[in-house]
Amino acid sequence: MKFFEDIAVGQRREFGSFTFTAENIKAFARQFDPQTFHLDEEAGRNSLFGGLAASGWHVGSVCMKLLVAKGQQETAETLAAGGTPAVWGPSPGFRELKWHKPVLAGDTVTFDSVIETVRASEKRPEWGIVQARNRGVNQRGELVYSFLAIAFAPRRAAGSSG
Amino acid sequence: MTLTFEDFQPGHFGTFGPRHVTREEILAFAAEYDPQPMHLDEEAAKKSMLRGLSGSGWHLCSLMMRMLFDGFISRTASLGSPGVDELRWLSPLRPGDDLTLDVEVKEARVSRSRPGTGIVTFGMRVRNAAGQVLLESTSPIIVKRRDVAAAS
Numbered sequence: 001m002k003f004f005e006d007i008a009v010g011q012r013r014e015f016g017s018f019t020f021t022a023e024n025i026k027a028f029a030r031q032f033d034p035q036t037f038h039l040d041e042e043a044g045r046n047s048l049f050g051g052l053a054a055s056g057w058h059v060g061s062v063c064m065k066l067l068v069a070k071g072q073q074e075t076a077e078t079l080a081a082g083g084t085p086a087v088w089g090p091s092p093g094f095r096e097l098k099w100h101k102p103v104l105a106g107d108t109v110t111f112d113s114v115i116e117t118v119r120a121s122e123k124r125p126e127w128g129i130v131q132a133r134n135r136g137v138n139q140r141g142e143l144v145y146s147f148l149a150i151a152f153a154p155r156r157a158a159g160s161s162g
Numbered sequence: 163m164t165l166t167f168e169d170f171q172p173g174h175f176g177t178f179g180p181r182h183v184t185r186e187e188i189l190a191f192a193a194e195y196d197p198q199p200m201h202l203d204e205e206a207a208k209k210s211m212l213r214g215l216s217g218s219g220w221h222l223c224s225l226m227m228r229m230l231f232d233g234f235i236s237r238t239a240s241l242g243s244p245g246v247d248e249l250r251w252l253s254p255l256r257p258g259d260d261l262t263l264d265v266e267v268k269e270a271r272v273s274r275s276r277p278g279t280g281i282v283t284f285g286m287r288v289r290n291a292a293g294q295v296l297l298e299s300t301s302p303i304i305v306k307r308r309d310v311a312a313a314s
Contacts, residue, residue: 033226034231035240041215046240048304057227061220064279068196088202089211093250099243109182146248152211 001071003086004153007118012025014112015070018062020054022105028058041105046051049102056099059145063111089127090150097147101138109136109144116148120155127152166308167270167280175265180291181225183217185257187228191221217255222297225255239306240244241279242301249299253290260291266273267290268300278310 022041029038033055036043044052075085103109116133131152136145192201196218199206207215255261268284271280281302288297 026225029303032228035235035242037242053242055227056245057220057224061191061218061224064218064220068198072197075166090216090254093219093247094246096245097247097249098245149163 001074001086001088001154002153004118004130005156007130007153009115009118012112012114013070014110015081015150016066017108017110018066019108020058020103020105022052022061025052025058026038028061029055031045033038033057044104045128049104051104053102053104054107055152059099059103059109059136060097060147062109062120063145064112064137065136067113086156088155089153091149093137093150095148095150099145101142101144103136103138103144108139110138111136111145113149121152124156126151128155129153163237163304164311165209165234166311167239167272167282167305168308170237170270170280170305171269172267172270176233178229178260179262180260181229181259181263183225183255183257183259185215185256186258187216188203188205188215188221188255190219191207191224196220204274212254214254215257217257219251219255221295222251222255222288223249224296225261226286226299228265229288230265231287233263233265236304238303241306241310243301243303245301247283247299247300247302250299251259251297253294253296255296256290258298260288261296262291264289272307276304279304279306281305 037047037053038055041052079084113132113134115132119129121127121129130151132149134149140145200210201218204215262286266286269283282305283302286299289295
């Protein structure tokens with residue numbers, strides 16, 4: 001992960017793909033979102049989604065999974081190169097989350113992120129506030145998911161020599 | 163009796179829960195979807211901004227969804243949601259929390275593109291037993307109108 005000073009508006013990073021299967025869609029739905037169109041193929045076909053559809057929260061959780069994996073990979077690379085990785089703070093929330101199109105069983109979604117705003121935190125001088133548009137695109141190139149994520153990135157001056 | 167668009171009038175709709183959240187659930191969700199040390203490891207969590215083991219924000223969202231389902235979505239002619247206008251994680255989810263969900267109808271209007279449906283915008287608030295607010299969110303859900311639901 002990067003320090004605040006190294007982040008610029010427009011920077012884009014791709015952080016991986018995930019294939020939604022009938023099995024993983026139903027497993028998540030049974031636990032958190034057992035609406036029939038997330039659990040049953042027939043009910044899915046008869047719904048607005050037109051097929052067995054992943055819970056929107058499943059899509060959001062998978063996006064987080066890939067984002068964390070990417071961050072851990074970047075941290076390992078920085079450590080291997082002898083650098084100091086930045087450790088990001090917890091997120092205060094998000095805005096404008098959109099499930100643009102259904103994610104159906106068999107779909108593979110590729111996620112990326114584009115930095116939209118970067119500013120220093122007035123209340124916490126050791127942190128900067130970053131807003132990024134995280135997006136998911138399916139195997140047909142259709143945007144299926146996006147949201148404006150808000151996160152705290154550490155400032156290099158905050159005590160790290162990296 | 164299935165709830166339809168007409169049943170959602172602006173104002174307080176209901177309070178649901180409590181839903182007890184165990185340490186095991188928090189660790190299991192984090193291991194699968196959000197394996198950051200602050201969600202998995204007590205020692206690392208103590209040193210984090212959240213000062214102690216906390217659940218993933220996406221776990222809290224998913225638990226809110228389940229509470230919505232158990233509370234009323236399971237008996238609502240819901241067609242799904244197009245998204246979330248805004249969501250704020252205000253306090254961390256902790257092992258042992260008992261969550262309560264307050265639901266308010268902020269707005270209800272008939273859909274222009276699908277006249278057989280309405281768009282109900284909900285305000286959601288999740289709090290723990292001490293009354294601390296963990297999450298606030300505003301999100302629309304598409305709901306069938308009564309005559310359409312009766313015909314189908």
